[in-house]
Amino acid sequence: MSSIPEDYQFNQKHLLGLADYSKEDILYVLEQAKTFREILDRPVPKIPTLRDKTIVNLFYENSTRTRLSFELAQKRMGADVVNFSASTSSTKKGESLKDTIRNISSMKIDMVVCRHESPGVPNFLTQCVDASILNAGDGAHEHPTQALLDMFTMQQIHPDLTGKKIAIIGDISHSRVVRSNIMGLVKIGAEVVICGPKTFMPKFIEQMGCTISYNLEETLAWCDIAMALRIQLERQDHTPGLFPSLREYHDLFGIRMEHLEKYPDFKIMHPGPINRGVELESDVADSDRAVILDQVTNGVAVRMAVLYLLSGGNRV
Numbered sequence: 302m303s304s305i306p307e308d309y310q311f312n313q314k315h316l317l318g319l320a321d322y323s324k325e326d327i328l329y330v331l332e333q334a335k336t337f338r339e340i341l342d343r344p345v346p347k348i349p350t351l352r353d354k355t356i357v358n359l360f361y362e363n364s365t366r367t368r369l370s371f372e373l374a375q376k377r378m379g380a381d382v383v384n385f386s387a388s389t390s391s392t393k394k395g396e397s398l399k400d401t402i403r404n405i406s407s408m409k410i411d412m413v414v415c416r417h418e419s420p421g422v423p424n425f426l427t428q429c430v431d432a433s434i435l436n437a438g439d440g441a442h443e444h445p446t447q448a449l450l451d452m453f454t455m456q457q458i459h460p461d462l463t464g465k466k467i468a469i470i471g472d473i474s475h476s477r478v479v480r481s482n483i484m485g486l487v488k489i490g491a492e493v494v495i496c497g498p499k500t501f502m503p504k505f506i507e508q509m510g511c512t513i514s515y516n517l518e519e520t521l522a523w524c525d526i527a528m529a530l531r532i533q534l535e536r537q538d539h540t541p542g543l544f545p546s547l548r549e550y551h552d553l554f555g556i557r558m559e560h561l562e563k564y565p566d567f568k569i570m571h572p573g574p575i576n577r578g579v580e581l582e583s584d585v586a587d588s589d590r591a592v593i594l595d596q597v598t599n600g601v602a603v604r605m606a607v608l609y610l611l612s613g614g615n616r617v
């Protein structure tokens with residue numbers, strides 16, 4: 302905890318994005334998450350910390366890892382949990398987001414975990430209800446708990462990330478994961494290179510404090526950790542033809558077994574879901590250089606820490 306001042310206090314009510322969190326806030330969440338990670342290894346991995354809290358998981362977009370790990374984190378901590386899925390709700394009858402959240406809030410909800418395809422929806426929810434709002438991914442804007450679990454996993458490899466070389470490779474322009482990771486990693490002092498085809502590079506992204514590379518070989522030779530991002534085919538409807546084919550993408554930017562042999566030091570991460578044979582050769586995803594399933598396990602601990610802190614907890 303040496304980087305966190307003695308008089309530091311966590312004062313956040315929401316987690317809308319890492320843009321709003323200071324270096325100390327981020328390091329504090331990661332520090333707290335270590336305790337929750339240890340709790341997950343206990344024979345009975347449960348603590349009653351949130352037993353007086355009611356939480357709704359409001360998912361307007363598909364999810365496996367984020368939704369299940371939030372729910373597991375909430376249940377491990379004894380919260381009352383209700384799950385809302387847009388596809389089976391009155392949204393299908395035309396009910397607005399504002400009416401939906403205000404009706405749910407009338408059932409005395411303390412916290413809302415929200416995933417939505419539109420950037421800014423979690424922020425909008427803070428204006429509709431009094432509950433704490435946690436962003437579980439809003440369009441291509443932010444996915445803060447993913448970045449926190451990614452940083453936690455990186456710390457398991459390199460406990461001090463100051464000056465560590467992190468490469469993020471792939472579909473940068475459609476990725477909320479990359480935006481939250483760049484903001485978090487730059488704040489805590491890591492060096493970030495983003496790598497991918499020119500057609501996947503948003504304008505002015507280097508103003509976030511990262512460097513751009515279009516060369517996978519150079520990037521892998523440089524980095525301590527390489528995080529591959531999913532090619533988000535479902536978000537490319539408006540801009541078809543960003544690359545000629547998945548096969549060509551894999552040939553130019555896919556991480557393959559030959560790279561692991563050539564560059565023996567870097568570890569591999571991926572937020573999931575993986576397009577096997579596109580971002581990663583299938584054997585790479587299953588290799589002992591990959592920490593992809595560690596990311597998923599750590600996601601539960603990190604989300605426990607965030608829920609705990611936002612519910613008013615101070616120290617575990």
Ligand code: CP
Pocket residue numbers: 363364365366367368438447572573574
């Ligand atoms: N990493 C991630 O957000 O995965 P899901 O879409 O399955 O939640």
